[in-house]
Amino acid sequence: MIADPHFQQAKVADDAPQFDFDNSYARELGGFYVSWQPVPPPAPSLVRLNRELADELGLDADVLAAPQGLAVLSGAVVPAQAQPLAQAYAGHQFGGFSPQLGDGRALLLGELIDRHGRRRDIAFKGSGRTPFSRGGDGKAALGPVLREYLIGEAMHGFSIPTTRALAAVATGETVQRETPLPGALLVRVASSHLRVGTFQFFAARDDEAALRRLADYAIARHDPQLAHSDQPYLELLRAVVERQAALIARWMGVGFIHGVMNTDNMTISGETIDYGPCAFIETYDPRTVFSSIDHQGRYAYGNQPGIAQWNLTRFAETLLPLLHTDNERAVAMATEVLQTFAPCFSARHLSVMRDKLGLDEGGDAEADQALAADYLGLLHEHRVDFTLGFRRLLDAASGDEAPLRALFAGNGEPLSAWLLRWHARSAAQPLPADVRRRTMARANPAYIPRNHQVEAALAAAVNDDDLAPFERLLAVLQRPFDERAEDDAFAQPAAPEQTACYRTFCGT
Numbered sequence: 001m002i003a004d005p006h007f008q009q010a011k012v013a014d015d016a017p018q019f020d021f022d023n024s025y026a027r028e029l030g031g032f033y034v035s036w037q038p039v040p041p042p043a044p045s046l047v048r049l050n051r052e053l054a055d056e057l058g059l060d061a062d063v064l065a066a067p068q069g070l071a072v073l074s075g076a077v078v079p080a081q082a083q084p085l086a087q088a089y090a091g092h093q094f095g096g097f098s099p100q101l102g103d104g105r106a107l108l109l110g111e112l113i114d115r116h117g118r119r120r121d122i123a124f125k126g127s128g129r130t131p132f133s134r135g136g137d138g139k140a141a142l143g144p145v146l147r148e149y150l151i152g153e154a155m156h157g158f159s160i161p162t163t164r165a166l167a168a169v170a171t172g173e174t175v176q177r178e179t180p181l182p183g184a185l186l187v188r189v190a191s192s193h194l195r196v197g198t199f200q201f202f203a204a205r206d207d208e209a210a211l212r213r214l215a216d217y218a219i220a221r222h223d224p225q226l227a228h229s230d231q232p233y234l235e236l237l238r239a240v241v242e243r244q245a246a247l248i249a250r251w252m253g254v255g256f257i258h259g260v261m262n263t264d265n266m267t268i269s270g271e272t273i274d275y276g277p278c279a280f281i282e283t284y285d286p287r288t289v290f291s292s293i294d295h296q297g298r299y300a301y302g303n304q305p306g307i308a309q310w311n312l313t314r315f316a317e318t319l320l321p322l323l324h325t326d327n328e329r330a331v332a333m334a335t336e337v338l339q340t341f342a343p344c345f346s347a348r349h350l351s352v353m354r355d356k357l358g359l360d361e362g363g364d365a366e367a368d369q370a371l372a373a374d375y376l377g378l379l380h381e382h383r384v385d386f387t388l389g390f391r392r393l394l395d396a397a398s399g400d401e402a403p404l405r406a407l408f409a410g411n412g413e414p415l416s417a418w419l420l421r422w423h424a425r426s427a428a429q430p431l432p433a434d435v436r437r438r439t440m441a442r443a444n445p446a447y448i449p450r451n452h453q454v455e456a457a458l459a460a461a462v463n464d465d466d467l468a469p470f471e472r473l474l475a476v477l478q479r480p481f482d483e484r485a486e487d488d489a490f491a492q493p494a495a496p497e498q499t500a501c502y503r504t505f506c507g508t
């Protein structure tokens with residue numbers, strides 16, 4: 001592959017802030033990437049440093065915030081221990097297969113072992129062209145960078161597995177999208193950047209040896225207990241199925257719409273990745289789509305479990321040569337595991353809904369599923385805000401149904417009938433009332449990244465160079481379950497007409 005003739009290599013510095021990198025991907029998976037360097041930005045400045053995450057990674061936040069730290073976080077200087085690389089991967093994008101995608105504007109800088117002994121990727125997003133850029137500029141704009149920072153931290157606040165931002169850096173340059181925008185770079189932290197699409201890249205080339213190396217690496221990194229099992233690759237498939245079932249159930253529980261569930265955006269680790277055209281549902285409707293590029297509703301809120309299973313089927317296809325020499329037998333083995341997704345998701349989602357409704361795990365599963373489904377039906381029929389509809393159940397559990405009833409316009413008889421069933425189910429369980437309310441309070445956020453508030457914060461940062469709204473919203477979302485009178489404005493949905501025309505964009 002030929003480098004960009006305008007490519008400018010970052011400086012490698014021995015005196016840069018110390019990152020004790022242990023770069024297993026670069027060391028063990030030669031041929032799975034292209035070694036590359038970030039493009040030094042012309043005038044970098046630190047927009048936001050995640051000090052809590054820096055400490056978790058064993059890094060000195062004060063050093064990172066200093067000029068020498070900014071030089072590393074911006075890609076102007078590469079620490080001597082780093083091995084920057086652009087990963088190769090393929091992917092199904094809106095159902096169509098692209099045999100080569102790869103890191104078109106991202107670079108894996110290196111891997112750290114954090115304070116808890118976990119291996120974490122440190123990666124750039126928006127650091128310039130790579131051999132996988134496919135004609136793109138490899139850059140990122142400030143708005144999408146801050147969106148990813150904000151939504152990632154919100155998901156972390158919900159305790160949903162997610163990649164996170166270590167830093168957002170303004171590059172001092174302009175990137176051209178539909179309009180000229182201020183450029184920026186995200187420093188992203190992940191358990192790994194292994195994707196379903198990583199496996200698809202080598203499967204598309206019928207490279208069984210590479211697939212085996214990749215699968216062995218994934219097992220060693222994410223499921224080391226599987227290495228000595230009788231069927232390690234089948235068990236890897238099972239582990240990924242279970243992680244994704246749990247993840248999607250958690251997404252559904254907070255009304256999250258990923259927006260672009262392509263196979264290159266599904267991680268082997270089970271973390272949420274790539275917060276492009278994502279959004280949170282307000283008025284409950286499972287058909288809700290906010291992404292400007294999802295014209296057919298493929299990735300609508302209610303479609304996400306089915307799409308997850310579709311993506312996992314593509315993952316299973318890549319593993320077939322490793323499962324058995326007889327293809328029919330391999331297909332049968334993979335199919336048996338894939339068929340566990342639906343019941344696994346159902347069980348995980350029921351657990352999420354039981355927590356949201358304040359129900360214990362000992363009740364009849366079918367009856368509890370019906371109770372949850374009927375409540376969602378009421379929210380849909382009466383066009384009730386998803387987050388408020390569940391949060392106000394907490395008031396009803398404490399004996400005050402008025403805030404909940406105020407959300408339902410018109411005929412309240414269907415809600416009354418449902419409440420009778422809910423109260424009866426609640427009274428029949430051994431769960432103490434205070435424990436039940438605490439469970440509900442930790443399952444039903446008071447605050448989500450409401451789309452109009454996110455856009456207002458990003459507009460202030462991008463158009464007015466004012467980060468105060470972003471910081472204010474971020475502080476609210478870092479404590480999403482603790483209802484506070486002074487933050488009441490952040491709990492309020494947008495006007496229906498505003499939500500009806502809301503669209504999100506991928507940021508590329």
